[in-house]
Amino acid sequence: DTAVSQTPKYLVTQMGNDKSIKCEQNLGHDTMYWYKQDSKKFLKIMFSYNNKELIINETVPNRFSPKSPDKAHLNLHINSLELGDSAVYFCASSQDDGGRFFGPGTRLTVL
Amino acid sequence: GENVEQHPSTLSVQEGDSAVIKCTYSDSASNYFPWYKQELGKRPQLIIDIRSNVGEKKDQRIAVTLNKTAKHFSLHITETQPEDSAVYFCAASRVHKLSFGAGTTVTVRA
Numbered sequence: 001d002t003a004v005s006q007t008p009k010y011l012v013t014q015m016g017n018d019k020s021i022k023c024e025q026n027l028g029h030d031t032m033y034w035y036k037q038d039s040k041k042f043l044k045i046m047f048s049y050n051n052k053e054l055i056i057n058e059t060v061p062n063r064f065s066p067k068s069p070d071k072a073h074l075n076l077h078i079n080s081l082e083l084g085d086s087a088v089y090f091c092a093s094s095q096d097d098g099g100r101f102f103g104p105g106t107r108l109t110v111l
Numbered sequence: 112g113e114n115v116e117q118h119p120s121t122l123s124v125q126e127g128d129s130a131v132i133k134c135t136y137s138d139s140a141s142n143y144f145p146w147y148k149q150e151l152g153k154r155p156q157l158i159i160d161i162r163s164n165v166g167e168k169k170d171q172r173i174a175v176t177l178n179k180t181a182k183h184f185s186l187h188i189t190e191t192q193p194e195d196s197a198v199y200f201c202a203a204s205r206v207h208k209l210s211f212g213a214g215t216t217v218t219v220r221a
Contacts, residue, residue: 041198045209045210048207048208090154090155097143099157100157104153
């Protein structure tokens with residue numbers, strides 16, 4: 001199936017732990033993104049990579065570190081998790097600045 | 112940066128009626144305006160988009176209009192059906208940076 005996929009779908013962890021979320025797209029897109037959707041459903045851009053280069057880095061704590069090993073993959077590593085990090089994290093991809101195709105989301109719960 | 116405002120935050124319509132959602136944006140350099148539909152527990156899905164060189168676009172029961180001078184754009188859904196119930200997001204983009212509105216929860220009453 002052509003799509004954007006991300007793992008895991010659910011992540012429940014304790015405060016202070018480190019976790020990673022992985023994303024892959026097989027749409028041949030050149031740009032990938034991480035978005036955070038909070039409990040009020042607001043969608044906010046965190047990072048964007050174009051052909052493996054970081055092009056958008058919003059005001060995100062440096063505990064969040066994205067990595068793009070190639071243009072089909074964009075991973076997100078989070079250090080020292082805090083309660084406020086609980087949210088749904090969506091990966092997305094696009095060709096140039098076109099429509100974003102979202103992954104299924106990762107629901108992160110920090111206890 | 113870009114600021115996108117979306118109204119109303121909730122909208123309840125009778126099945127078969129029309130629904131209209133309005134958005135305004137602040138950055139006159141924004142040139143791409145997509146709309147997303149998000150069902151409960153699912154991912155946002157692109158339903159229609161428009162670029163700044165076009166004033167109106169239609170796809171079956173969905174249409175979007177753009178007024179660049181006033182910096183506002185709208186989504187129109189005609190002949191609403193229960194499966195149209197979802198949260199709808201407008202967005203405005205300039206050079207890869209897509210800013211979303213806060214969303215409109217649409218409920219279609221049978």
